[in-house]
Amino acid sequence: MRQERAERTRQLLVEAAAASFDTAGYTMTGLGDVTKLSGMSKGALYFHFGSKEQLAEAVLAASREGLREIVGEARRSGDSTVQYLIDLCHALARRVDEDVVFRAGLRLTGDPGLDRAICPSPQGSWVKMVRLLLNRAAGRHQVRVDVPVEVTATLLAAAMTGVEVLARQDRQWLGREVVTRLWQAVLPTLVPPEELRRLHPAGPKTEPEAIPTDAPDAPGAEPESLFPGLPAKGRRYEPTALFLEPDGAGPSF
Template identity: 50%
Template structure:
């Protein structure tokens, strides 16, 4: 069991190291040697888990996609106004982009292309469908302005999310709670009746706690300060 746990931790360490490199330099400019150096593992340990850089990128994209599905599942949970759940969901996405390098790298990989292949589909079409469904449910509950075009609103919110995410690649300040809340303070009067605006919390219902570093994250950070002995296969 100890060997299996060590192997799983090594694999996660390699995935997060790859994500860190993809996030900063992109897929094409990242080599397996770069990832080995960042993870502080042996090449044998990397190849034990991944046969190529492409397989590593697939692992990053898959894990990032799982994070998006977690966000959408949380939004389906009952409790309170539907539009407030949507607001909370946008804060959740911003926090994940800000603090989770794998989630963030998965988004960058969506922009990477190879001749004749579109390997990593963007999550934004699914995001737009989820926003459309939530807004339609909010409309049925009478939360929105009469006659509001739900589909167009979902398109606008998707564009806002994608725009903030793109801007955050140069400046993480775009992902902070005050910035996301300010966007909602601007949007809410255009979405709900004036007498209902005060019923919603642009900053989200529950203050989000940044994701705590995992053991692989701590090892990656430590590796930046000293040369650790490379991990072996297991």
């Protein structure tokens, strides 16, 4: 019971730190902001984290875990590699919109106040993954023979990165319609006509169930989360290196 409460306290601190990093950035966030937002004491914070940098590392680790989940879930796209890439883009946009910890992790990777060795940018891995997927699709004749795969992969990766950056000022950029229109514009020049007919630029036919944010708690239970869209149960996140490798049955890290 005591361990569960400690894990829950740690998760609440990570969520509060993420919310502050997301709105104010790393440099302008103080530990007092985290304790105030989480409702925890400074003693509780220092029991779990010795510094603001350690808090940032925990947020980054949680964000990477979310990325692993997205990569795994998007693999249910059947035998079309292009559809997998479409679904992955939709899942990324949706997760950025709904999950403050995931969103804050992405913001931290570009924050000048943090050492790049602690929070390397995921953009290189994202470009690599798009390139690998398009090359695989080309090998399966799912891409037009006249398409320059390397250039197209770079442009697609840049487009989705741009959507995330623009959404920091206007969250409507993360809407399903934006990503759908992007793919509606790209697909006719990317895939053969017979492939085009079986693709869904709007992403999965059935959207995943939204995580309920107003479900009543069990008697005597603590609130499940400070923020909507976050995992219901606290978990201990350990920093790990991010490496996206779309080979085999699941992602490799």
